[in-house]
Amino acid sequence: MGESIGNHPRFNILGPLEGWDEETRLRLGGAIQERILGTLLLEPGKVLTVSRLVEAAWEEDPPATAMHQVRKAVADLRRRIPDGAAVIVTDGPGYRVAVSDGQLDLTDFSTGVREAKAAAAEGRTAEAAELLRSALALWRGPVLAGAGGPVIEAAAAALEERRLTAAEQLCELRLALGESAELVVDLRGLVSQYPLRETLRCQLMLALYRSGRQAEALEEYGKVRELLVEELGIDPGPQLTKVYEGILRESPELAAPAVAAPAPAPAPPASAPAEPPCTLPYDLSDFTGRDKELAQLLACRAETAGQRTRVVAIDGMGGSGKTALAVRAAHRLASDYPDGQLHIDLRGFTSGEQPVTAGTALDSLLRSLGIPGERIPDDAEARSALWRATLANKRLLLLLDNTVDAAEIRPLLPASPGCLVLITSRARLVDLDGAEWISIGLMPPEESGRLIAETLGEQRVEAEPEAAAELAQLCGHLPLALRIATARLRNRPRWTLQYLVTRLQDETRRLDELSAGERSVAATLRLSYQVMDEDCRTAFRVLALYPGTALDVHSAAALTGTDTRDAEDLLEFMLDMHLLQQPEIGLYGFHDLVRSFAHSLRSPDTERDDASAYVRLLDYYVLGTNAACSVLFAGRREHDPGFVPHPAELPLLDDARLARTWFAREHAGLLGAVSAADRMRLDRHVVHLTRNFIFALYESGRFNDFKAVGHVSVGAARRIGDPVLLGVALSNVGIACTRLGNFCEGVEVTEEGLELAVRRGDRYTEAHCEGTLGLLKLLLGRLPEAVVHLERAVALEREVGAKRQEAESLSVLSTVFTEWGRYQEAVETGRRAVALNREVGNRHHESGALVDVAFGYAGLGEGERALDVLTQARELYDPDAGAEELALLLALSAEVTYRLGQEERSARDAEQALELIHSTAVPIRQAKTENILGALQRRRLAYDAAMELHSSAYRIASAINYRAEEAHALYGMAEAAQGLGDKDAALRHRAAAIELFDAMGLPAHRRNR
Known part of the structure; x- marks a missing residue:
């Protein structure tokens, strides 16, 4: 039954979903509630966004109210589950389930498997077998009884693989304990379910042979050989063949081992934390040799515990097996690092590609640990700090593969004691202090x-x-x-x-x-x-032109000029030839040495074919990004590319989730494609591919990449000599500058774009440039100029019918009025922005416009109305949007609720706002949020905390010339210093603040926001 433990409910998902409160089975509600709870229980402790739960609850075509229904379902589950609010916890953009020891059969299963692995490694075979037997007994059927859509099915498939692996391990342990005849029945049942599983068939043959049934064992080999040839077109693997040959020879190696004495009773099970991340590559089943080096690596188990982060680097020539050795050692050491085992390929020696930077590597590693993308800073130094803070008090194994530069990996090294870092490199990195090196050469003949x-x-x-x-x-x-x-x-x-x-x-x-x-x-x-035949040779060469790390069948079809089915056949053939690798199902990649070899095949004779292949890939990317943008950013202005792209088969991109996933997977390929098109002077491809790509870069918060490709697009547009395209490109660079704090540069490029648009009569681009200049002038504290630009933008956008852009300009204008102290105008302008966003269905921007309205009401002293508007904004907030927007909303809410006497809620909102804003990398939002929270701390007379917040806001704002927030920060520092009794500092900061306020033309009553 699986009763609850103490006063805590228990849940079972390894079979039909069950919830128990002591001996009473919980009624969990309907199918939607069960799918949401089941999805949360599949990843205990992990925050799942509301959109993820929508995807799990509805297999397809979720209703328009799906996100609201998810929240209602969560509220209903909390009522049905004892202490439900503590079990299903609201966390940032979504929910997570909090269960402790003995509350979930999945964590009990994971704990049992992990403890069994440790017991087996220490030679406690009988104990390991008993632990696995108990863990497998928790399974009552398919995960969640097979109910659920693709999200649950994918997780269930992974768990089923873990169950089957555990069953194989149990059979192996029972064989080691001398069992044979009693195993045959169990193994026949498993083999009938999984007839192509060679490990199970091998174990069955061994059990039959040890039971004196040699003929039946040999018959099993004949059956599986015939099945493998018929189903997969392959022969049995080396392990199965080895057992077959041993049976034929009656090899003494196959005899049953002597039965060992019973192992002591297992210790009480340890706590069952959420499953730690493991991104290690597959460990070669036929790994051979390197005994000495492997022993050196495994010695880290005894010497690392609790002391320090140990760094062990493996160097040797390309192809010498460095990665295979490191992966084998990492898998063998995994149980000693219970908080995770992570792998990243730094691509240090990949021909035609730049090595992975520390910032990019940290982005990947943080995401592997479950850190949401919106919480990962853009700055590499900030990412490194977040990485080390996340690893505090953890024991984690990190494999940095294919390294070239010590400077790039230093930010990746954990600071916590007890971690282990394995590094592979072709050359010894002599400037990597503190590293221990293992050099490997050619294999000995034996x-x-x-x-x-x-x-x-x-x-x-x-x-x-x-x-x-x-x-x-x-x-x-x-x-x-x-x-x-x-x-x-x-x-x-x-x-x-x-x-x-x-x-x-x-x-x-x-x-x-x-x-x-x-x-x-x-x-x-x-x-x-x-x-290979000539067609395969050509395909091999052109596939190596792919600029990313792993290509799919659609990219391959574009490069080879075939359809996706033929492309997949080519990829699979080359995979069989070991010319390609498969990092995951559906993706294919070149080993760096193989890619280097393929590039060496290029010559003047292949230039035409190679150029045609690259143009097809760029055409595919133009079509693919355009299709994805049409789904994600409906209503955007279309531009004629000036060329007819080669027709290409596109992946399924008909909903927002698929489009975002495609953009994320193709990120590296798209960056490389833009660079390659620029080198090849395919300028129209550059401009139109970049224009599509930057929409996704903006949404995902990759502003440095946004700006970089924007500048490439500007150069291409200049070469084309098309002022319309150049104006668009310049305006886009200006937008990137607003997010990165490069305001002066942004004004310069946007004014050039505006001049071109006016000269050509391009009213749409003119409006866009005017709006961007308005935002930039606001940030620079040039408020009268900002109003002029924004009012022009609104008029032009209304003229050309660009309602989405008009709403954005109105929102910025509302912010200017609030900054200026013209609160009633701020409210009225913000209301117009809300109405337009609602009309075009832009819920995210509607939420932002409501926050602008709330700022106006707060300035008017109408706290209740401000709080009502903020509540509406919070309901519309998109969990997939940047955390900085929610942080600003919560900061204002904390200020408003404090004035209304709701001090408990105010403190809660302020704490969450501070946590969110420190996880982002948008300086303009961070400075403003910290100033609002600093002012709140002054109201509370917490002058130390206020000084810390205003000082941080000042450092950020002054670094990017964000004059308004720089002035507010200085004024706040003056007030905080006054409260702390430091009169000199108060006078100094106040004088600097007044000078800035006067330069901006702000009235006195706006100085103490």
Whole structure:
């Protein structure tokens, strides 16, 4: 039944969803409530946004009121569950479920599996088996009884894989404990469910053999071999073949082990935290050799605990197996680092690409730890600080792969004791202080022989031992070369080892290269390349032009000029040839050495084909980004690109979630494509691809990338000589400058764009530039000029019917009026913006406009009306929007509620606003929010806290010339200093503030906001 523990409810999801309050089963409501609760329980402790819960609750076509219904369902669940508000917790943009030890069968299962792994590693086999048996007994059927849409189904599939892996591990432990006949029935049941699972079939053969049923064991091999050939077109793997051959020879190695004494009773189960993140690559099942180096790495287990972050770096030539060794060690050490095991490829030696920067790497790592994108700062130093703070008191294993620069990885190193960092690099980074180094060279001959036998099968090696030894020598004892050679032999079962050796010997020039360091890898790759037909060779070369890290079938189809089905066949063929890797299902990537080899194939003879391939990719990106933007940013102005893109098959991009996911996955590819198009002087592609891309960059808060590609677009538009396109590009750079605090630069580029628009009579771009200049002049404290620009923008936008843009200009104008102390005008202008946003269906901007109205009411002293408007704004707030907008809303709410005497709510809103604003990287919002909260602390007479907030706001505002907030910060610092008794500082800060206020033309009553 799964009763609750003490006074806490218990939930079961490994089967039909159940909730229990002691012996009473909870009534959880209808299907929507159950799907929401089930989704939260699948990721205990993790914050899930409301939009994510909408996706889980409705398989497709959610109603317009879906987000409201989710909130109602959560409220209903809280009423039905004892102490429900403590179980389902509101956290930032969404909800998370908080369960402790013994409250959820999923965490109990994870704990049991983890403890069993640790027990097995320490030789407590019987205890490990009992722990796994107990963990598997928690399963009552399919996860959540198979109910739910794609979100739940995807999570359920992953959990089912974990259950099956645990079942395999239990069978392995039972075999190790001497069981055989009693295992046969259980294994036959599992094999019937999963007939292609070679591990289970191998265990069944072994159990039958040890039970004296040799013929049945051999019969099982025949069955699985026939099934594999029929279903997948492959032969049984090395492990299964090895057991089969051992049974034929009646090898003593297959005999049952002596039964060990019973292990002591297992200790009480430890607490069951949420499943830690693990992004380690797949550990090669046939990893062979490197015994000495692996032992050195595994020694970190004993020596690292509780002392310091240990940094161990592995260096060696390309293709020597550094990554495989590091991944094997990381998997073996994983149980010692219970807070997670993370991997990131820094792409230090990837031809044609820049290494991953520290900032980009930190972005990826923080997201792996569950930090929402909107909380990740843009600044690399701030990201590093957040990374180290997140790792405080944690034990985590970090694998930094393919490193080139010590300076770029220093910000990634944890400061907490007890973490382990593994680094791989082709060259020793001598300036990485404190690192321990393990150098690996070519494999010893005996290890090369073992690798060939493991990957090819002992039977074929024993038939030609001399040829196997010569093959290892010809491959330079380099793991990459050995694996490619044996893969060819596996795919050519009629080839002999000697036949392949003879082919290698015929390549006289290549044999010389094969023993010449890194070029030996190129020679081995060239051998695989030459066995392909001409179409595959061309495809291999042009696929390497892809500028990102992992391409899908649509990008591949564009590059190769085929449809997606043929592209997938090509990708899968090259995957089989080990010329491509598969980081995840549906994505394909080149190892850096393979990419280097492919690039070496380019020549003057291939230039035309290569250029055509890249143009097709750029055309695909133009079409794809345009389709995604049409979904995400409906109503935007369309521009004729001036060229007809090559037709391309696009992925499914018909809803906002799919479009955002595509933009996020293609981020690196799009950045690379813009750069490549710029190098190739494909200027119209640059301009139109960039225009689409920056919409997504703006929404996702990647303002540095926004500005960078914006400048590239400006250069391309200048070369084209099209003033309309140049005006648009310049205006976009100006928008980026407003978010990054580059106000003077923003004014300069936007004024140039305005001049071009006026000269050409482009009223739409003219309006956009006027609005941008209004915002920039506001930020610079030039309020009268800001009003002139914004009123022009509003008039022009009304003239051309750009209602969405008109609403944005009205919102900024409302802010100017509030800053100036013209509160009634601020309210009226803000109300016009609200109405327009509501008319065009822009809920996010409607929420922002309501906040502008609330600022006006607060200035008029109408607190109740301000609070009512803020409540409406909070209901409309989009959880996927930037946290800085919610922070500003909450800061104003804290101020208003304090004035209304609601001190408890005020303190709560202020605390949440401060937490949110410190997780963002939008300086203009951070400065304003901190000044509002500083003023609130002064009202509370908390002058130390007020001084800290105003000082921070001053540092931010003065660095970017944000004059209004710089003045408010100085005035707040003066008031705080006065309260602290520091009269000199108070006089100094007040004088500086008054000087700024006078320069801005602000009246005296606006100085103490």
